[in-house]
Amino acid sequence: MNGVATAGTASGGSWLSRKGNLQALGVFLFVVAGSVWALALDSRFVYMLVYVWFGLAYGMLLQYGRFCMASAVRDLFAVKVPRMAVGMMIAVALYAVVAAIVTLSGFSTFHPNAMGWHIIVGAAIFGFGIVFTGGCASGSLYKAGEGNMNSMLVILAISFSQAIVVSASGWWDALVPQSWVTAAAAQDMPAELSVTKGWFDIFTAGYIWGLKGSTTAEIFGMAESAAGIVWLNTFLTAILPVVIILVALYAFYYRKGYLRRSGKAAPTLGDELAGMWAMFTASKNTALAGIGLGILAGLHMYVTGALREHYGIFNFGELLVAMGYTNGLSIQDTVFDPGYWYITTQEAQWGGWIMQKLGIDSMDSIFFGLDNGLPNPLLNAPGFMSIGIILGASVMALSRREFKWKAPTWESAFFAIVGGTLMGIGARLAMGCNIGAFFATVTNGDPSGWVFLFGMTLGAFIGVKVFTWWMDWSAARKGGELGL
Amino acid sequence: MVRTGSWFDLFHGRPVASGRWMFRTVDVPGLGKTLVVRSVDCLGAMCPRPQLLTLKVLGEVGSGEVVEIVLDNPTAVEGFPALAETLGCAHLATVRDFGCWRVYLRKGS
Numbered sequence: 001m002n003g004v005a006t007a008g009t010a011s012g013g014s015w016l017s018r019k020g021n022l023q024a025l026g027v028f029l030f031v032v033a034g035s036v037w038a039l040a041l042d043s044r045f046v047y048m049l050v051y052v053w054f055g056l057a058y059g060m061l062l063q064y065g066r067f068c069m070a071s072a073v074r075d076l077f078a079v080k081v082p083r084m085a086v087g088m089m090i091a092v093a094l095y096a097v098v099a100a101i102v103t104l105s106g107f108s109t110f111h112p113n114a115m116g117w118h119i120i121v122g123a124a125i126f127g128f129g130i131v132f133t134g135g136c137a138s139g140s141l142y143k144a145g146e147g148n149m150n151s152m153l154v155i156l157a158i159s160f161s162q163a164i165v166v167s168a169s170g171w172w173d174a175l176v177p178q179s180w181v182t183a184a185a186a187q188d189m190p191a192e193l194s195v196t197k198g199w200f201d202i203f204t205a206g207y208i209w210g211l212k213g214s215t216t217a218e219i220f221g222m223a224e225s226a227a228g229i230v231w232l233n234t235f236l237t238a239i240l241p242v243v244i245i246l247v248a249l250y251a252f253y254y255r256k257g258y259l260r261r262s263g264k265a266a267p268t269l270g271d272e273l274a275g276m277w278a279m280f281t282a283s284k285n286t287a288l289a290g291i292g293l294g295i296l297a298g299l300h301m302y303v304t305g306a307l308r309e310h311y312g313i314f315n316f317g318e319l320l321v322a323m324g325y326t327n328g329l330s331i332q333d334t335v336f337d338p339g340y341w342y343i344t345t346q347e348a349q350w351g352g353w354i355m356q357k358l359g360i361d362s363m364d365s366i367f368f369g370l371d372n373g374l375p376n377p378l379l380n381a382p383g384f385m386s387i388g389i390i391l392g393a394s395v396m397a398l399s400r401r402e403f404k405w406k407a408p409t410w411e412s413a414f415f416a417i418v419g420g421t422l423m424g425i426g427a428r429l430a431m432g433c434n435i436g437a438f439f440a441t442v443t444n445g446d447p448s449g450w451v452f453l454f455g456m457t458l459g460a461f462i463g464v465k466v467f468t469w470w471m472d473w474s475a476a477r478k479g480g481e482l483g484l
Numbered sequence: 485m486v487r488t489g490s491w492f493d494l495f496h497g498r499p500v501a502s503g504r505w506m507f508r509t510v511d512v513p514g515l516g517k518t519l520v521v522r523s524v525d526c527l528g529a530m531c532p533r534p535q536l537l538t539l540k541v542l543g544e545v546g547s548g549e550v551v552e553i554v555l556d557n558p559t560a561v562e563g564f565p566a567l568a569e570t571l572g573c574a575h576l577a578t579v580r581d582f583g584c585w586r587v588y589l590r591k592g593s
Contacts, residue, residue, distance in 0.1 A: 004580055063558075066561075066563075070531070071559065071563065075535070078532040079532065079536070079567055079570065079571075081535075081566045081567050083562075083563055084563070131532070133530070134530030134532075143559070150530055257572065260572075261569070282566050283565070397558070404556055406528050406556065407528070412528075412529075415530075464532070467532065471533070471536055
């Protein structure tokens, strides 16, 4: 961070003499030892370790840049600060460029999301939730790595709410229209999935499967051409909207204050560009993390794509079968394996797996039974990416002396559980969170991600209104004392 | 408030985020002895509470007065210089203390 003075803390001595550094090294060596153990069991676990190490790097960078994507939308309304929105846009631009290279080289693992109203509704519920939890799904992971127990509660709530949402039936089924039930019944699906029972199955088979999901290049029939990938997917779908949003953020949130501070009454174009540059570099940590995350997220796709090519597989499930692990696979012998940065689905699997161990089986759902499976968390590759994010963040936080166990209050615990539950519901309706349904989509040329961002922004706007009202109300109740 | 030190107190014993009047002279790095009129205790608070409380407190102090915000949320600390710019305040310093940061802002005119 820029301009931070230190008061009353010891300095000097070797790097290892500091307790935090030693602990950070300990966490790091734990991951190294785990990786070596996995490779000793079977070298094909390298496929899973790619998720672990990319997760670790994501966690380190997220913590380094205090890269809170929840605040990207929330702070625009809560305090009118564009810092994180700028950081997020930088990351989108970089990811898009690397994604184009990966796609051109034939290693892209990306699949577009179905476009429809569900994205706006789900994203708005998700965006409303993040105001109360103090972080998005990735943010909660890295904050958990900083010792924040509120964020740990959020992760629990996201995991279980998703698992319940995708497998619930009974009165839930009244939430979906009869036409979806009819459409679901018309799908040629195995009876064991009972697609006409369970509202999320009906939603998936009766609604989502009827929608189209495509990249911009696919819409124009140019998915196979380099021009389509570069111009339509990367430039038109990612870079151009990023530039427009950055100019809008500058014009609405940064320009006035910048010109006042720099004393420019009649700004030239050069002054405006200098102002935009000042906005980009206002927080160097965040900008650097944005650049790093963008590049890494693209590379992640490349490495997983190359490994799939190497092993001749489309999905980690095939590798698990070959290694002799057949428990928890879907009926197609697949598991959730996006091949890129993703957060929420693997958390749903954690929740679903624990519920299964408690006797509540949800393998008759499309989400688990047909698509993602319910693997043991020790064999859940993307799950290890999430654990990697937590551990990476704690390595960084420990070495920067920023790790601190923070216990929730009753109020913040309530917000974490309710907000986390809403995030889980929203993420499932929208088919992903701000990473899977926005960050990974727009950068790969799928415009549905911008619809997600719009919905999430809308939800955050309403969330900020409700949160502010709650703070005022609780302050008034306490006779003018601020906050709780 | 009396702290009994029990586990339960961790959850219930202290208010998270409050803004009390203090009028204390603090040695702010790069600025020297400075009168701080108000301190906002945001220890343990999740975003956006620290930011919103700061907004409120700044609304209640006079122009040119200095407030202190005590935080242990790294993400919130990172955003305070940008928040100060938006609010037309001067971000005087962010001081690293034991288990927390102290951010000093001077309200603009």
